[in-house]
Amino acid sequence: MTEQQLARLCCEGDRRAQGELYTRYAARLLALCRRYCQDPDDAHDLMQDAVIRAVEKMDGFTFRGQGSLYAWMSRIAVNMAVSRLRRNRFLHISIDRAADMDIPDPPPEEVREIPKEVMLDMVAGLPPVRRAVFNMYCIDGYSHKDIADMLGITEKGSASNLAKARNQLKQQITVYLKEKE
């Protein structure tokens, strides 16, 4: 079944098509949601809510080529993750010294050896706002302007959080690589 057919059937309320949609894209969406949520259960709930939202809003989807359906659904998931983050933003205060230290970049070939699950855990371990900024900028390709608009911060704040996220990840990578040796 093509993406267009799948989308059309989901619009019409075909339960089987909706199940097919979930089966096709849930695993990838879960990995995306794991990057935005600290807790794996929260990530799973977010993923399911995102798929349900996509099914409800399927009439708004416009096919733009192969892979556009997943790209559209991933945008929905990111928006929902950011929306939840903004609501709880005031509850989180991050204080860590490593964020301001200048830590050297880890060697790429060693970073390549790190398993994906460990990378996911490292990213998930970041404070909420830094986690969101890092994911949106470095992995999902949002600009600082878009990040600032979505998170309700300034572009300077976005850049500052990105720098701190990078430093924190570098420190975690360094520690992991040292422990691995």
Place this chain on the structure above:
Amino acid sequence: MKNWEDIFKESLEDCSSSLPEGSLEEFQRKLSSSRKPAAGRLAWLALPAAAACAAVAVLISHHDSGKAVEETPVVAEAAAPVHIVTVEDAPDESEPGAPDPVQATVRPGQEAAGLRSGKLIAQSFMPADDDLPVADGTDTREAGVEAEVTVNAGMEDNHVMPEPENDVRQPSVPESVTWVDLDKMSARRHRKGGNAAAVLGTGGGVLGGAAAGLLASVTKMDYELPGNMVMSDGLSSKGEGVFATPVNSVIRTRHMMPVKAGVTVRYPLSDRFYLMSGLEYSLYRSESERFLTGKEQQYAHYLGIPVRVDWSALKTKHLDLYLGAGLSADRCVHAVSDGSKIWGDKMNFSLLAAGGALVKLNRWAGLYLEPQFSWRALSSGGIETYRSEHPAMLGVSAGVRFTIGE
């Protein structure tokens, strides 16, 4: 050469995570239940819709029966005695005794048409005691003196009646006397009606009927109250006379629609629902006219706290169109009438329904403008303002609104 970030991106961009067991069934269960709470969502819409419909129903049914337009009261000048004219039938010359007199009240300008049954032979009035004629038997007929003698039933028979002349004399009432028409004292009421139609304009399906074609009757009442006169109780010691004394009562009152401004805060309950509250200021102005002292102004300043749930019908980067319903509590904090402070009233509660637009200045603050329907819970006492006469009213509020937690 790729750095560690690029490697992170490559690894995490399209990776997959294993789904826990029962994930698909859980998803299907959630999907089924997500369709049912459409009714729950409609309940959120029904709340502002019900409040708006209730406000409209009260507004349309708010109808003063009004009283018929009547004549203006005749204002009597002070301390004028009432004249009583005595009419007698044509005397029978063979019987020189005084016939039974008929007394009648005569009003200025009134012809003696009703007195044609007899000839008007005398004018009577209530003189002071020392003016009473003395019955001394003097025959004034030949002297041609026009008799001005009180003739009343019960006077002694030996009182000499003057010879009636041929012409019927109209009773002459001094010009200084103004007659008081006790039967026609009434208030005049003048009604102006106007229609104001408000379109709440976001066109949510449930609120479309309440929002479009909304009519409000704005009634202005101009009263000319009869309270500018005070009637003495009963008659004077001589058994006649009604005296009128003016007092400084209100003869006309006009209440203006209030002006409102506020500083409010809203907090998101979900993507489209917000809880709104804050501080709202209202100014109620009234003009009244007193009989003696003329026009005076009343200013009443109210502070209120609205609590409302708003639904965003349309959200863009710079504009938010919304509908809301809730209630408000306010109280008069300061009121003056003609420069003198007057007593404020107790807490007032109102139901609110509103629809408006929020222009976002930045992410957290914006300027709002919203027409509001409010229905004030009835309470006695307090300062008379526009809201006292129109418990259900349409107003417009504007101000600054902050959004937190979004």
